[in-house]
Amino acid sequence: MVISVKQYAQSLHELLAEKNRDEIRLLIGHFADMLEENNDLAKTSAIIAEFTALWNRKNGIVEAEVASANKLDKETLKNLSALITEETEASEVVLSEKIEKNLLGGAILKYENQIMDMSLRTGLKSLRRAMEK
Amino acid sequence: MSNTRDFIVEQLKSRIAGFEMKKERQEFGVVIKIGDGIARISGLPNCGMSEMLEFRSSETKNDELKSIFGVALNLEEETVGAVILGDSEKIKEGDRVFATGRILEVPVGSAVIGRVVNPLGEALDGKEKLQTEKFYPIEKIAPGVIERQSVREPVQTGIKAIDSMVPIGRGQRELIIGDRQIGKTAIAIDAIINQKGQNMKCIYVAIGQKKSKIANIVAKLEEHGAMEYTTIVLAGASDPASLSYIAPYAGCAMAEYFLDKGEDVLIVYDDLSKHAVAYREISLLLRRPPGREAYPGDVFYLHSRLLERACKLSKEKGGGSITALPIIETQAGDVSAYIPTNVISITDGQIYLEPDLFYQGNRPAVNAGLSVSRVGSAAQIKAMKKVSGKLRLEAAQFRELAAFAQFGSDLDEETRKKLERGKRIIEVFKQGQYAPLSVEKQVLIFFAVTRGFLDNVPVDKVGEFEIGFYRHLDAAGENFVKALREKQELDEELEKQAGTLIDDYKASLDYLIKE
Numbered sequence: 001m002v003i004s005v006k007q008y009a010q011s012l013h014e015l016l017a018e019k020n021r022d023e024i025r026l027l028i029g030h031f032a033d034m035l036e037e038n039n040d041l042a043k044t045s046a047i048i049a050e051f052t053a054l055w056n057r058k059n060g061i062v063e064a065e066v067a068s069a070n071k072l073d074k075e076t077l078k079n080l081s082a083l084i085t086e087e088t089e090a091s092e093v094v095l096s097e098k099i100e101k102n103l104l105g106g107a108i109l110k111y112e113n114q115i116m117d118m119s120l121r122t123g124l125k126s127l128r129r130a131m132e133k
Numbered sequence: 134m135s136n137t138r139d140f141i142v143e144q145l146k147s148r149i150a151g152f153e154m155k156k157e158r159q160e161f162g163v164v165i166k167i168g169d170g171i172a173r174i175s176g177l178p179n180c181g182m183s184e185m186l187e188f189r190s191s192e193t194k195n196d197e198l199k200s201i202f203g204v205a206l207n208l209e210e211e212t213v214g215a216v217i218l219g220d221s222e223k224i225k226e227g228d229r230v231f232a233t234g235r236i237l238e239v240p241v242g243s244a245v246i247g248r249v250v251n252p253l254g255e256a257l258d259g260k261e262k263l264q265t266e267k268f269y270p271i272e273k274i275a276p277g278v279i280e281r282q283s284v285r286e287p288v289q290t291g292i293k294a295i296d297s298m299v300p301i302g303r304g305q306r307e308l309i310i311g312d313r314q315i316g317k318t319a320i321a322i323d324a325i326i327n328q329k330g331q332n333m334k335c336i337y338v339a340i341g342q343k344k345s346k347i348a349n350i351v352a353k354l355e356e357h358g359a360m361e362y363t364t365i366v367l368a369g370a371s372d373p374a375s376l377s378y379i380a381p382y383a384g385c386a387m388a389e390y391f392l393d394k395g396e397d398v399l400i401v402y403d404d405l406s407k408h409a410v411a412y413r414e415i416s417l418l419l420r421r422p423p424g425r426e427a428y429p430g431d432v433f434y435l436h437s438r439l440l441e442r443a444c445k446l447s448k449e450k451g452g453g454s455i456t457a458l459p460i461i462e463t464q465a466g467d468v469s470a471y472i473p474t475n476v477i478s479i480t481d482g483q484i485y486l487e488p489d490l491f492y493q494g495n496r497p498a499v500n501a502g503l504s505v506s507r508v509g510s511a512a513q514i515k516a517m518k519k520v521s522g523k524l525r526l527e528a529a530q531f532r533e534l535a536a537f538a539q540f541g542s543d544l545d546e547e548t549r550k551k552l553e554r555g556k557r558i559i560e561v562f563k564q565g566q567y568a569p570l571s572v573e574k575q576v577l578i579f580f581a582v583t584r585g586f587l588d589n590v591p592v593d594k595v596g597e598f599e600i601g602f603y604r605h606l607d608a609a610g611e612n613f614v615k616a617l618r619e620k621q622e623l624d625e626e627l628e629k630q631a632g633t634l635i636d637d638y639k640a641s642l643d644y645l646i647k648e
Contacts, residue, residue: 006211087158113176114158115229127149 005043008035009050013058060091064111067098069120072107084111162213162230164188170221170373171418172203174213174230180205183272185238186215187231188224202253203230204237204375207419214419216375218253238268239383241390246334249351249365252376252383257367258351269390271382275441282447284481287512288399288456291327291569292320294499294562297521297579298528299484302512303333303397304445304454308476310461310468311486316497317460319566320484321401322350324458326357327569328399334391335363336400338384341377341407344369353567377411385442388455392444395451400443404460405436409472426471433475440479468503482506495563501528515622517572520579524558531555557587560595573614574603576623577631586635589646598642605638 012031016024035041056063064084066072072080081093088111100108105120162176172188180186188201201223207214217224218237240254242265249258256263284302301307309317325335339347347367354360364387368380381402388398402408409432416429424430436459443457459480461473466488468477477483482505491498510518534552538544544552561582564570578599581587590598606614613630620627639645 113160113162113178115161116158131145131148 003038003040005046005050008040008043008047009054012047013051013054060089061094062088062090062092062111063094063096064109065096065098066107066109067100067103067119068107069099069101069103069105071099072097080107080109084109087114088112160232162186162232164224164226164228164230165212167221167224167226167228169418170217170375171415172215172217172221172224172230174205174215175211177205177213177230177232180208180213180232182206182208183236185233185235186213187233188217189229189231190223190225202237204379206415207421216378216415216419217373218375218379219373221373236270236272237379238270239386240265241267241269241387245364245387246362247360247364249347249367251372252366252368252380254383267390269386271379271386272438273386273389273442275438276444276446276450280444280447280450282445282452284445284454284508284512286397286454287514287517287572288324288333289327289331289572290320290324291571292323292497293564293570293575293578294497294501295320295484296513296517296572296575298499298501298525299482299504299506300509300513300517301456301458301482301506302445302508303456304443305482305506305508305512306440306443306457306459306480307506308459308461308480308483309486310463310473310477310483311498312463312466312488315486315488315491316566317462317486318346318350318403320486320497321403321458321460322353323567323569325354325363325399325401326359326567328362329358332397333362334388334396334398335359336366336384336388336398337363338366338381338400338402340368340380340402340404341370341411342367342403344371357567374411374414377408378415381405381408381439385439385455389442392446392453392455393451395446395453397453398455400455400457402439402457402459404462405476406460406462406472409435428471432472433479436476437479440476481508495559496566497562497564499562501525502532514572514576516576516617516620516627517579519623520576520583524579524583527555528558528562531558553588553592554582554585556592557582557590557595560592561587561599563596573617574606576617577606577634578602580623580628580631581635584632586632586639590639590642591644591646594644597644601642602635602638605641606634609637610634 015027019027035044062084066080077095081095084090084093103119103121106118106123108119109116160177160179162174164172165175166173182205184205186203186205188203201217201219203215203217205213205215239252240263244263244265248256248260248263250263251257254263284304286303288301288303290296290301295301299307309320311317321337325337328335337350347365351360351365354363366380366384366387368376384400384402388400391398409428412432412435413428417423417427421429440457440459443455445454446452459476461476463470463473468474468485485500485503486498487500488498490500510522513521531551534548534555538548538552561578587595587598613627613634617623617627623631
């Protein structure tokens, strides 16, 4: 029987709910043994990714990424987090930053399955398209 | 001169100042697998069925202004399977895919008339880009029962065998079915050519056809002045299967623009066999389970939803109509194969073209016995109904008799007369390509043959008789033709006039059989 990554991650997630640190360590050990027995160790990284997603969803954590041309100040970052919190009703926002020089200005905000492109580069592209019309 | 320049500068300035950058949120997915014109996308949790998707390259360097579009056809638990409408070689794994929130749309409007376009509305005839205001979705639910009206007005194809025996009405679906190289496209093109002055727009959808064939068709249509009211939608043989898949729906959407305005449209799908094959290709690549002949399970729905959109609308809805002429190519005359039987059960009749008749010289090779029009004489003018009423039956009976008569040499007078009459009817049905005939001339020639005027014309001279007779008609019969066109029926007066016209012409002939 083929067990999918999602099924593995879900079972592990439900198992670890409400357990203390020692119990968790034990259970994860058992989980790893089971993976080896089923010859599914190759799926480990995928299971971890899926588990993280489930965990985040359960605890209202939203991981987001903002890419900008220059480093953004604290005020802007706080506003972006607030925006995400409002949209997703998250209890915690983990915002990671990335510097991309060729964005020219503005920023691109990416979270969950949404993307908000407020970069200058894209703005100029759409201006060009509108002018060509 | 400087005034206009200032004016342009001012305009540009105000446009730039008023330009608003869109700060909207867009849902995106990531391509995880790409190949064979199919993309598997992860993400896009709110993607809908048949939603249009936009593929954007993750490379920031190239300034591609033209996005590649796709249609989401498989919504699975973890992924979306989409078919790519265009060149899939530009898309890479990891590229972002955006949901547009719309069903695939094509440009529609009067601007498409006279053009050759691809199913996405891009110009293929080398002329300027198509400028339309409206876009219609390619998938649409067909009009309901109450919105329709029964089919009453005729579509004059100009082909004697069809207009008399299997008449087509405005709003009907009539299938043209036969083997390869038998004249299926020829019938459709002749029908389009004959729509000149008939208040009808035409759309020819070429699915998987050779571009050389289409070039010939465009040239012929231009020669006969048909491109003034015709649009050609082309998904060529070298285009991806996805374009062949949407081509008929795109053509139908363009027809529906005119339908909604209360106008009549004739749409030809050439051919639906290639359409089914393209859909099979896409479905198999999307890993949908294959059914009979490896076609997917919904191949019937593929054609039924297309052909149901051809209809005659009620007066309240504008009274417009779409007449569909789908074409199916059979293999070795097998009409009981999967796709042919599917489409036969959907359409309101079929024109069956036979290879035997073709090679005997009867072209168009219409098999009178197997061809049928379920609308029938309701779509004929009264005059045509009068003269052609029994033609189909007589033609079929003649074929039976002819086979029987091969054995016996001594036939009674009755049978011999029937055979001779039948031979002349078959001769009259022969018609050249690109030579559609007006309905008045058709009425006259059928009147002549059914009332016995041709009984003393040798069978091999019937063709010559016809050509000469039409010439005589153009010269001496103008009033008669006008009267017939107005009255649309053959009353006693007109019948007498017809008889006189024919006798006058016969008096000038030297090859008549002496009694």
